[in-house]
Amino acid sequence: MLKSTDRIAVLLNGGIRGTQGKTGLALIRFRSDAIAVVIDQDCAHGSLRSLTNIACDAPIVASVSEALAYQPNVLAIGIAPSGGALPDQWLPELKQAVASGLSIVNGLHTRLADLPELQELLQPRQWIWDVRQEPLGLNVGSGQARSLPCRRVLTVGTDMSVGKMSTSLALDHVGQKRGLRSRFLGTGQAGIMIAGDGIALDAVRVDFASGAVEQLVMRHGRNYEILHIEGQGSLFNPASTATLPLLRGSQPTHLILVHRAGQLQIRNFSHVSIPPLKDVVTVYETVAAAGGSFVPAKVAGVALNTAHLDQDAALSAIAITQEETGLPCTDPIRFGAEVLLDAILDREGD
Numbered sequence: 001m002l003k004s005t006d007r008i009a010v011l012l013n014g015g016i017r018g019t020q021g022k023t024g025l026a027l028i029r030f031r032s033d034a035i036a037v038v039i040d041q042d043c044a045h046g047s048l049r050s051l052t053n054i055a056c057d058a059p060i061v062a063s064v065s066e067a068l069a070y071q072p073n074v075l076a077i078g079i080a081p082s083g084g085a086l087p088d089q090w091l092p093e094l095k096q097a098v099a100s101g102l103s104i105v106n107g108l109h110t111r112l113a114d115l116p117e118l119q120e121l122l123q124p125r126q127w128i129w130d131v132r133q134e135p136l137g138l139n140v141g142s143g144q145a146r147s148l149p150c151r152r153v154l155t156v157g158t159d160m161s162v163g164k165m166s167t168s169l170a171l172d173h174v175g176q177k178r179g180l181r182s183r184f185l186g187t188g189q190a191g192i193m194i195a196g197d198g199i200a201l202d203a204v205r206v207d208f209a210s211g212a213v214e215q216l217v218m219r220h221g222r223n224y225e226i227l228h229i230e231g232q233g234s235l236f237n238p239a240s241t242a243t244l245p246l247l248r249g250s251q252p253t254h255l256i257l258v259h260r261a262g263q264l265q266i267r268n269f270s271h272v273s274i275p276p277l278k279d280v281v282t283v284y285e286t287v288a289a290a291g292g293s294f295v296p297a298k299v300a301g302v303a304l305n306t307a308h309l310d311q312d313a314a315l316s317a318i319a320i321t322q323e324e325t326g327l328p329c330t331d332p333i334r335f336g337a338e339v340l341l342d343a344i345l346d347r348e349g350d
Contacts, residue, residue: 001129002074002105002196007036009064009072009102011093015079016043016051016060022161023107024078025052026190030169032056037070039063039093064093068100076105076193084109084132094118104128107189109203131189132200134212141210145251146295148221153344154252155231155303156284158259158274159266160240163333164231165191167258167303167340170332172228174341181225185216187246191230201232201242209242213249226344231258235283236274237266247288252297254344255284257327260305261317277302277325300343301328 002008010028015021016038028035028048035058043051044062051060061067064075075097081087086094086108094104094112098121106112106128113119113128122128145152153171155164168184168191175182184191186198204212213229220227229250233240257280266272274280281299288297304321306314314331322329328343330336 001127002031002034002193004034006034006074007070007072008034008074008076008105009037009039009067009070009097010035010058010076010078011064011090012038012040012078013090014040014042016040016048018042020079020081023080023190023193024076025054026165027076027078027193028052028056028058029054029166030194032058036072037061037067039067064096064100073102074105075102077107080107080189086110086112091115091117095121098122098126098128101126105131105193107131107193107200131192132203134204134208135199135215138204138208138215139211140208141214141245141249143214143248143251143294145214145217145221145249148217148251150221150224151226151254151344152217152221152229152250152252153226153254153256153300154229154246154250154297155256155258156243156247156299157231157234157257158236158277158280159234159263160232160237161267162234162258162260162263163303163305164258167256167332167337168228168230169194170337171256171341171344174337175226175228178341181223182228183220183224183226184228185220185230187213187216187230187232187242198230201245206241206245209245210249213246214251217250234266235287236272236280238269238272244287247297248294251294252288253295255288255297255299256301256303256340256344257281257284257299258303258305259321261309261314261321277321281325281327299327301330301340303332303337303340304329306331306334 172184232242
């Protein structure tokens with residue numbers, strides 16, 4: 001629903017310095033040319049580039065009222081508070097945005113389109129896009145995506161929030177630069193906002209989850225040479241249920257393993273250890289193939305998240321990981337995704 005001509009105000013109150021701004025920061029990173037202004041009362045009038053290390057110089061203001069001076073036409077809610085519910089203190093800001101002519105992109109579980117106080121303010125051609133909705137017309141998965149002629153690349157992780165979406169986006173960006181007919185498919189709220197299409201997998205009933213992924217992949221698979229499917233969750237995280245339907249629904253031809261350098265335990269469950277990466281690779285390849293029921297999908301490379309390391313430490317961690325796994329490895333955000341795309345295409349780098 002977002003167009004290339006939209007000017008976006010990103011609501012990020014407390015999200016720039018806090019831990020709940022992943023959605024908005026991803027939108028800023030990957031659609032920086034569309035960002036008109038960022039709203040964060042804790043960082044108002046600071047430098048977005050300095051605070052986030054993202055190549056975007058949009059101004060930061062303290063309120064929707066201040067943001068209007070930068071002429072946005074869309075307000076994107078970029079924070080994911082605990083439970084995904086709309087905090088009461090945000091409602092006046094949203095009402096002012098709608099009353100001022102802005103449309104709303106909403107990644108929260110709270111359905112804003114159902115709120116009468118917002119609906120009554122909408123004017124013609126204004127809209128509220130609640131991203132976290134189950135698609136219509138779903139069926140159970142059938143494994144038919146394996147019939148597609150395109151490459152289907154799924155990012156899988158050692159944990160949640162390690163960089164699967166960013167890796168898929170970086171791979172798609174490199175592929176398009178090389179002239180490939182490449183497409184990123186979003187499966188979470190940030191990915192959908194960036195791509196303008198996709199499925200919010202956490203809004204789909206579990207019986208239909210693989211079918212929802214399959215529906216998305218089948219819709220695009222005959223129009224592109226390569227699909228980059230945004231991964232969710234992890235087979236190693238006890239709270240995660242999203243990875244298996246992604247594997248079954250997309251029937252991937254290739255996997256890219258994403259890992260945060262140096263992480264040894266699941267972040268929110270310190271009693272759960274992450275196995276050695278060679279064992280992680282074996283688990284994902286084994287589950288993907290399911291003993292021969294599905295086409296084997298090999299892990300083509302490792303995307304290593306080194307954002308917390310300095311340059312020398314990052315390069316060292318990449319070298320160690322490459323030696324440990326025997327697979328191409330890089331940090332695709334820091335150093336580019338070319339080596340991973342070469343591995344997917346089974347060709348030597350230039």
